[in-house]
Amino acid sequence: xxxxxxxxxxxxxxxxAHQLTxxxxxxxxxxxxxxxxxxxxxxDMPGGRIAFSTDSFVVDPIFFPGxxxxxxxxxGTLNDLAMCGALPLYMSMGLxxxxxxxxxELKCILTSMRDALAVAGIQLVTGDxxxxxxxxxxxxxxxxxxxxxxxxxxxxxxxxxxxxxxxxLSGTMADHGIAVLTQREGLRFESDxxxxxxxxxxxxxxxLACTQDVHVLRDPTRGGVGTALNEIAVQSGVGMLIEEQxxxxxxxxxxxxxxxxxxxxxxxxxxxxxxxxxxEQADAVLATIRKDQYGANACIIGQVTADHPGRVVMxxxxxGQRIVDMLSGEQxxxxx
Amino acid sequence: xxxxxxxxxxxxxxxxAHQLTxxxxxxxxxxxxxxxxxxxxxxDMPGGRIAFSTDSFVVDPIFFPGxxxxxxxxxGTLNDLAMCGALPLYMSMGLxxxxxxxxxELKCILTSMRDALAVAGIQLVTGDxxxxxxxxxxxxxxxxxxxxxxxxxxxxxxxxxxxxxxxxLSGTMADHGIAVLTQREGLRFESDxxxxxxxxxxxxxxxLACTQDVHVLRDPTRGGVGTALNEIAVQSGVGMLIEEQxxxxxxxxxxxxxxxxxxxxxxxxxxxxxxxxxxEQADAVLATIRKDQYGANACIIGQVTADHPGRVVMxxxxxGQRIVDMLSGEQxxxxx
Numbered sequence: 001x002x003x004x005x006x007x008x009x010x011x012x013x014x015x016x017a018h019q020l021t022x023x024x025x026x027x028x029x030x031x032x033x034x035x036x037x038x039x040x041x042x043x044d045m046p047g048g049r050i051a052f053s054t055d056s057f058v059v060d061p062i063f064f065p066g067x068x069x070x071x072x073x074x075x076g077t078l079n080d081l082a083m084c085g086a087l088p089l090y091m092s093m094g095l096x097x098x099x100x101x102x103x104x105e106l107k108c109i110l111t112s113m114r115d116a117l118a119v120a121g122i123q124l125v126t127g128d129x130x131x132x133x134x135x136x137x138x139x140x141x142x143x144x145x146x147x148x149x150x151x152x153x154x155x156x157x158x159x160x161x162x163x164x165x166x167x168x169l170s171g172t173m174a175d176h177g178i179a180v181l182t183q184r185e186g187l188r189f190e191s192d193x194x195x196x197x198x199x200x201x202x203x204x205x206x207x208l209a210c211t212q213d214v215h216v217l218r219d220p221t222r223g224g225v226g227t228a229l230n231e232i233a234v235q236s237g238v239g240m241l242i243e244e245q246x247x248x249x250x251x252x253x254x255x256x257x258x259x260x261x262x263x264x265x266x267x268x269x270x271x272x273x274x275x276x277x278x279x280e281q282a283d284a285v286l287a288t289i290r291k292d293q294y295g296a297n298a299c300i301i302g303q304v305t306a307d308h309p310g311r312v313v314m315x316x317x318x319x320g321q322r323i324v325d326m327l328s329g330e331q332x333x334x335x336x
Numbered sequence: 337x338x339x340x341x342x343x344x345x346x347x348x349x350x351x352x353a354h355q356l357t358x359x360x361x362x363x364x365x366x367x368x369x370x371x372x373x374x375x376x377x378x379x380d381m382p383g384g385r386i387a388f389s390t391d392s393f394v395v396d397p398i399f400f401p402g403x404x405x406x407x408x409x410x411x412g413t414l415n416d417l418a419m420c421g422a423l424p425l426y427m428s429m430g431l432x433x434x435x436x437x438x439x440x441e442l443k444c445i446l447t448s449m450r451d452a453l454a455v456a457g458i459q460l461v462t463g464d465x466x467x468x469x470x471x472x473x474x475x476x477x478x479x480x481x482x483x484x485x486x487x488x489x490x491x492x493x494x495x496x497x498x499x500x501x502x503x504x505l506s507g508t509m510a511d512h513g514i515a516v517l518t519q520r521e522g523l524r525f526e527s528d529x530x531x532x533x534x535x536x537x538x539x540x541x542x543x544l545a546c547t548q549d550v551h552v553l554r555d556p557t558r559g560g561v562g563t564a565l566n567e568i569a570v571q572s573g574v575g576m577l578i579e580e581q582x583x584x585x586x587x588x589x590x591x592x593x594x595x596x597x598x599x600x601x602x603x604x605x606x607x608x609x610x611x612x613x614x615x616e617q618a619d620a621v622l623a624t625i626r627k628d629q630y631g632a633n634a635c636i637i638g639q640v641t642a643d644h645p646g647r648v649v650m651x652x653x654x655x656g657q658r659i660v661d662m663l664s665g666e667q668x669x670x671x672x
Contacts, residue, residue, distance in 0.1 A: 001439055003439060004438060004439055004440070005435075005436050005437060005438055005439060006433045006434070006435060006436060006437040006438075006439065006442065006467055007435060007467070008435050008467050008469060009467075010433070010465070010467050011433070011465060011466050011467025011468075012467075017465065020465065021465075024439070024442070024443060024446065025446065025463065025465075028443075028446050028447060028449075028450045029446075029449075029450055029453075029460045029463075031459050031460070031461070033459065033461035033462065034460065034461065034462070034463070038462075040462050041426070041428075041461035041462040043425070043426050043461055043483075045381065045383060045384075045386065045425075045485070046383035046384050046485070047381060047382035047383015047384060048381075048382050048383060050381065050386075050483070052426060052428060052461060052462055052483060053428070053462055054428035054429070054430045054462055054463065054464050054479065054481055055430065055464045056430040056431070056432050056464055056466050056479060057466075058432060058466045058468050058472075058473075060468075060472070089379070089381075090377070090379050090388060092377075092388060092389070092390035092481050093390070094390045094391065094392040094430075094479045094481070095392070096392050096394060096432075096477055097342045097346070097347070098342070099341075099342060099343060099344050100341050100342060101341060101342040102340060102341055102342075103337055103339060103340055103341060103342065103360070104340070106342065106360070107360060107364075110360065110361065110364050110365075111364060113364075113365075114364045114365055117365075123367050123369065124365045124367070124370065125367070125369035125370065125377035125379055125388060126369065126370070126374075126376050126377040126388055126389055126390055127361065127365075127370070127390065128390050128391045128392055129346070129347060129353065129356065129357075129361075130347050130392050130393075130394045130670075131342055131343070131344050131345075131346050131347025131348075131669070132347075132394050132396075132474065132669070132670060133344060133669060133670070135471070136394075136396070136473070136474040136670075137394075137472070137473050137474065137477070138468065138472040138473065141432055141473070141477065143390065143392055143430045143479035143481070145390055145428050145430070145479075145481035147379075147386070147388060147483060149381070149382070333467070333468070333469060334466075334468060334469075334472075
């Protein structure tokens with residue numbers, strides 16, 4: 001690695017995070033599970049396959065419109081399991097608390113976790129709590145790790161995209177990123193944007209009931225839709241062609257992005273998924289997603305191509321084309 | 337809870353940590369898994385039972401004699417799985433890095449993790465990396481979560497102690513606590529104490545091959561042997577009688593403890609276990625543990641009694657008796 005020290009960009013979900021993974025982590029821990037660069041691992045156990053996924057949450061601020069670090073932590077790991085095609089079953093919780101954190105805030109966060117777990121029908125079965133002195137952490141960090149069951153026949157991985165696949169996005173982009181950003185910076189807008197944090201396992205189960213021929217599922221969190229599509233393009237060795245006019249963005253979010261100079265393509269989502277399916281399944285899957293409570297604004301945003309492998313290209317509103325690169329720096333640190 | 341804010345003592349593994357668990361966490365997340373207050377959960381999956389355990393590591397300093405936060409994080413979770421009677425199989429890693437952490441230090445820590453995993457024959461199958469701005473965390477925190485397989489017939493839980501059981505401790509006490517403390521405080525002694533961080537799953541598998549009639553296994557980490565015995569006494573509704581003269585403490589550790597006023601009974605161990613077995617199995621199990629590379633100094637330190645349920649009593653060197661209470665405060669924060 002070129003750098004001598006860890007930079008914020010190493011946690012971005014963009015180019016430098018990718019570099020940290022491929023140049024430091026993978027050479028050390030090289031195995032077929034990690035090389036898949038998926039949201040979770042699928043491991044064989046007697047009796048069937050199990051999905052296993054972990055995520056640490058360090059979002060700042062810990063309370064934001066539409067949620068807090070607690071439900072975010074539950075939904076985030078639950079969604080990573082869902083992106084493996086798994087039915088989430090059990091979760092662990094690792095708390096790192098800063099000395100001085102008000103118990104009332106902790107209780108509020110834990111209550112949100114309990115409620116999010118209850119909605120999803122998942123049990124928190126084991127946990128750990130550490131407390132560090134004032135100044136050694138920022139309020140609260142939460143790790144959640146989950147396990148789920150993968151049904152026989154389900155084969156979803158980030159290298160499964162094939163030319164001709166349609167790219168479905170389950171709803172509007174960048175809601176979470178903008179909700180956290182405006183709260184953190186104390187910005188006030190006429191129409192407040194709320195985080196889209198939500199559990200997506202029910203949507204995924206419905207998709208898999210519609211067709212098991214799902215090539216890729218990915219929740220575009222850190223780095224947004226732009227980064228997620230780039231990762232899939234590289235891992236599958238295919239190109240992507242998306243249409244700017246089809247990208248769903250809520251009006252309020254689009255306005256704030258324009259005002260502040262952010263591209264919603266690279267902002268985090270916490271209740272959306274990308275689903276890549278063969279063209280002949282696309283309409284049925286789209287209809288299924290739209291029936292889900294979190295999928296009303298789903299649409300087909302483009303398709304997978306044999307051309308320009310490893311690259312994502314966007315047809316712009318005025319008819320031109322531009323490359324949607326992987327983000328090189330960090331737009332918003334501590335977004336999840 | 338009486339307190340309005342999180343205090344360091346809430347992370348001690350002692351009375352206040354117990355209070356946080358029983359007054360805040362358990363009422364919220366009430367289920368039979370968590371109520372066991374074990375090092376991990378054992379969940380039913382198609383094909384058999386799986387142990388699932390999580391731990392976040394925040395040790396300060398991150399490098400200490402005998403190890404670093406990396407191998408500590410691998411061995412810690414591996415041992416929690418082993419204490420469930422499980423054979424550890426897969427592990428996840430969640431990194432929280434502070435901006436500015438030297439890449440060379442990160443590489444050294446990750447290399448130790450890789451080596452510890454290789455020794456144990458476990459695969460790291462999934463992970464996550466977050467970076468927070470300078471001052472929002474202290475260098476590096478690591479969460480490890482593991483899953484393992486529990487063989488049919490194995491039933492180990494913290495409420496399994498029965499009067500008459502012999503209490504076996506697998507080696508000397510307080511090595512890890514003293515190693516971290518002296519490094520943190522920059523203390524120099526003639527004989528340096530090194531951490532005992534080590535994987536105990538092979539020892540546990542050997543114990544279970546000797547007899548499946550093992551009532552309790554517990555690795556006395558935070559809070560030490562004294563706290564672990566108190567927890568088992570409360571959960572099993574039994575008393576404990578231990579003998580001070582039989583408690584194994586290395587000479588250098590005993591000397592430093594006396595000098596600094598620490599009680600080794602309450603200092604952390606990271607490569608030791610407590611094993612409670614029926615009296616008739618005790619000699620065979622002790623011999624088995626002593627044959628393990630980490631069990632040479634194992635000994636029977638006492639027994640379980642029907643008297644004084646919930647209390648641990650120690651026969652002192654001069655023939656008296658005193659109560660070994662659960663630690664109320666924190667002797668050493670950030671010990672693991």
